Amino acid sequence: MMTGVISTPKVTGVSVGYRVKRFVLGFLKYFSLIFVVFWILLPLVTCFITAAKSEEEFRSTSVMTMPTNWLNLQNYIDAFKMSNMGVAFRNSFIVLVCVCFLTTIMGTMLSYVLSRFQFPGNAIIRGLFTMAALLPGIAMQVAVYKIMGDLGLINSLWGYIIMSCGTDVISMYIFIQYIENIPVSLDEAAIMDGASYFRVYRSVILPLLKPAIVTSLILKGVGIYNEYYTANLYLQDKQRLGTVAISLYAFTGPQGSKYNLICAGVIITLLPALILFLIFQKQIYSGVAAGAVKE
Known part of the structure; x- marks a missing residue:
C-alpha cells in the first residue's frame, strides 16, 4: 500500500515564515497604536497633574511630579x-x-x-x-x-x-x-x-x-x-x-x-x-x- 509523502520541511518553513511575518506586522500595528495614543494622551495627563497642584507646589516640582492631593478642587x-x-x-x-x-x-x-x-x-x-x-x-x-x-x-x-x-x-x-x-x-x-x-x-x-x-x-x-x-x-x-x-x-x-x-x-x-x-x-x-x- 503506497502512501503519499509530503515535504514537511518546506511546509514548516512557509508556516514559520508566515508566523514571523504575522508577528512583526501585529507588533508594528499595536506599537504604532500605543505610540500615537501615548502622545495624544500625554498633554491631557499633564493637565490633570498640573490642575491638582497648588501654585507653590507647581513652582517647586517638575511637570510630571505627582501632586500631594488629587482631590484639590x-x-x-x-x-x-x-x-x-x-x-x-x-x-x-x-x-x-x-x-x-x-x-x-x-x-x-x-x-x-x-x-x-x-x-x-x-x-x-x-x-x-x-x-x-x-x-x-x-x-x-x-x-x-x-x-x-x-x-x-x-x-x-x-x-x-x-x-x-x-x-x-x-x-x-x-x-x-x-x-x-x-x-x-x-x-x-x-x-x-x-x-x-x-x-x-x-x-x-x-x-x-x-x-x-x-x-x-x-x-x-x-x-x-x-x-x-x-x-x-x-x-x-x-x-x-x-x-x-x-x-x-x-x-x-x-x-x-x-x-x-x-x-x-x-x-x-x-x-x-x-x-x-x-x-x-x-x-x-x-x-x-x-x-x-x-x-
Whole structure:
C-alpha cells in the first residue's frame, strides 16, 4: 500500500515564515497604536497633574511630579470664577448654535442650487469658492475688520455670529457630493406631484443629507468652539462678550502665567464636548462613517 509523502520541511518553513511575518506586522500595528495614543494622551495627563497642584507646589516640582492631593478642587473653582466661565459658556453656546444652524441652512441651499440647476456662471461660482478656500483667513482680516467697523459690528456678539456664518467651502462640497448622489428622479417625482423647488429641498433633499450634515456640524462646531483669533479680535469686551477660548487667557500676564489654573480651565472646557460626545457618539460615528463612503 503506497502512501503519499509530503515535504514537511518546506511546509514548516512557509508556516514559520508566515508566523514571523504575522508577528512583526501585529507588533508594528499595536506599537504604532500605543505610540500615537501615548502622545495624544500625554498633554491631557499633564493637565490633570498640573490642575491638582497648588501654585507653590507647581513652582517647586517638575511637570510630571505627582501632586500631594488629587482631590484639590480649589483650582477648578478659582478657574471658573476668575475667568468668568459662566458668561463664556453662555456666549459660546449662543454662537455655536446660531452659526451651526445658519451655516447648515445656507450651505445646503447653496449646494442644492449649484448641484441641481445649470445656469451661466455655475462653474465660475464653484471656482471662486475653491479659490476662497485657498486664501488664508488671516490675510483677509484687514478688509474684513474695515467692513465690520463700517457696519458697527465690532464688539458685538451678533456681529461676530454674522461674520462666522460665512459659507464653509469644505462643508459645501460635502453637501454637493451627497446631492449629486441623490437620483434626480426623486426631484422630478415631487415636482410632478405639485411640489415647488423649495418643497423639494425641504422634504426630499434635506432629510437625505443627514449624514453630511452631521459631518459638517462636527467640523464647524469644533472650529467655532476652539476659535480664538477672530473672537479675541472682534469681541473686545472680554468680561461681557468673551467666549470659552478667550476665558483661558485670563491667567496670563506680564508677571507670568498661572499654569495650574490654566490647566484646570482647560479640563473644564473639555467637559461639555466630552459629555456631548458620550451622549451622541452613535450618531457621530454613523455620520462620519457615512460621510467617508461615496456610493
